[in-house]
Amino acid sequence: MASSDPIPAHLDPKTYPRHLTDEAQNIHLELTYTPLNPQAALDKISSPAAGANVLFLGTTRNTFEDRPVAQLSYTAYPPLTLKTLAGIARDAVAKHGLTGIAIAHRLGVVPIQEASIVIAVSSGHRRAAWRAGEEVLEIVKEKTEIWKREEFVDGGMEWRENRERDGDGNVVARK
């Protein structure tokens, strides 16, 4: 390979969007550098066997501990990211009897108030979809190989670690 190190493919927006689809289980995964489309996620998980469709959007917040955030930026390593997402999706389909699941994550700069993640799940009845939606998000945040950098209005920037915060935004004590 060249001794100069060109930008690796996984950081080159031109190599995106990247998809992993399992039509048999109605699993749809996407990593993209362009704005997410919640309706497209809902369209993908629709099923004649579904009576419940749950959609979650994670959007970028404008502060971190009262410090104003200008924008966020995400990077991924798709060889691992898509494999991890596929495992999470398959586990959720099996455990909750889902009729469909779509997980899409945006990469690169995500301006404040725009969606960084979309999760959509469908099931025959509502309880499974509600539960699966929350559970999938928590596992994705714990395991998926994607990293968020917060760029502050004051010029600083910091890489985040999800293990530092719980679902209420509270600090988690380190073990």
Add this chain to the structure above:
Amino acid sequence: MATPTFQIHYFSSATAYTGKQTESLPAPLPLSQLYDVLESKYPGIQEKVLSSCGVSLGEEYVDVNDCDGVVIAAGNEVAVIPPVSSG
């Protein structure tokens, strides 16, 4: 002609510490020596960064503390995987 190498990718805290997103290092290299090589290039990285990171070799996670006989070959792809922050 060219020295055989493997490619190593860095993310988040590892990118911040090395100042690099990727680089090529001489191959072959026993996996058990990877952290020593990185420590010699980036003093302090083992304690400050690598101690909380995973490592992948060819798209599979590996255990750098229990990898007798595993060798990173020329052309292999390695990644340092810090604690994640999706969503």
